[in-house]
Amino acid sequence: MLIFEQGHAGRRSTTQASLQAIENTDIPAQFLRKTAPKLPEVSELQAVRHYTRLSQKNFSIDTHFYPLGSCTMKYNPRACNSLAMLSGFLNRHPAAPDSHSQGILACLYELQQILTEVTGMKGVSLAPAAGAQGEFTGVAMIRAYHEARGDSARTEMLVPDAAHGTNPASAAMCGFKVREIPTNSMGDVDLEALKAAVGTQTAGIMLTNPSTLGIFERNIQEIARIVHEAGGLLYYDGANLNAILGKVRPGDMGFDVIHINLHKTFSTPHGGGGPGSGPVGASERVLPYLPVPLVDFDGQTYRWLLEKECPETIGRLLAFGGNMGILLRAYIYAKMLGKEGMARIADFSALNANYLLAKTMQAGFDAAFPDRRASHEFILTLKKQAKECGVSTMDFAKRLLDKGFHAPTTYFPLLIPECLLIEPSETEDLETLDLFVDALIEIKHEAETQPELLKNAPHTLPVKRLDDVKAAKDLNIIWKG
């Protein structure tokens, strides 16, 4: 039942703002509403029960295993959240002068240092507010690098066909022509195709390593050599750093630019369209083009660096310094973990993924790359089940909900038909992983014996299958009483 339908005229919760505060507002009269808003008229207890019940209808990390590949749906420690929400941070005005902001600037400066160290780059800007905005920023830095050298013929960005969809989109948004590079049967970039594609028109290549196929690109140094020799730069899509933290560094692999999704790897829950943060890192070549503001420290005081101090910067992305709440959570998370803790993330996220890969293969599932080790994630393909039982990956995914698991990512990457991209993350225990494998085995058996059980799933949830296209293109959430 909608909350509007539960109310009674005149029923009230506690008033939150005094009427006087509303009357004393500085908001110009023409912007003030003339009639009261039509809010649900419910008691505080009704409101609490309503939203608590709603939250219980949902799947979340706090309640369910959530192996959504490429999204890193791991448990984020409560401490990171509560410390980032200290009132000194929350109540700070974004335009406060440097002299009043030494504490937060110290945190941001150290975070810049930590991310620089973790990625092996020469500098980091915390400004971008999402992964895709980080990509746009990084590609704009590559463009600025070529422009500064008068190298205006470099109009093409190379993007492997395994890439996340935001990569070609970011390159195109920056005015580049996107040229796709094929993947070979082992899941690596096709080197012959790459050699044939590079030239004086090449601005760079956008890569993820481990790739979205869940495997480590073994020829990365060779790829870096080919692209650099052709005069191009290397972009690292670092949305998911779980597999490499404390192990290998994109800077050491030869990358020039990287973005990192703090809202995947560094302790901000991801998904649902919440706020994001996509800091960018730069090698020596592109360091001058980092977006402002940057935080500087002269040994005594911290200060923001703006266009004046960074004349070659590509400029500003946001009105202020970045998504502070997310930056602070990342900073606290990194300080809690330390160097050893970071490497443990990589150890356990890779161990968990490889354990699930081995267990599911043992149970008769087909891996997309059975001869390769998983990184922090891996791909199963349900081609055989689709052909023999007439069930789709979507049917499998929906049936998993009935068994109490959020489904893995489905139908991505696009290269693998009927695929599930499974990312358990480092925060799950062995028992949970085993229960998940049991559920997959049960569903496989159901597919063979009573496939309609899958086709009509989910059976146990408050809603059945939704029309995703209608929800995206024709969303109507307006209540008319």
Ligand SMILES: *Cc1c(COP(=O)(O)O)cnc(C)c1O
């Ligand atoms: C999530 C993701 C992105 C995009 O990040 P957003 O913050 O959602 O814009 C880019 N690349 C990869 C590989 C991702 O997993």
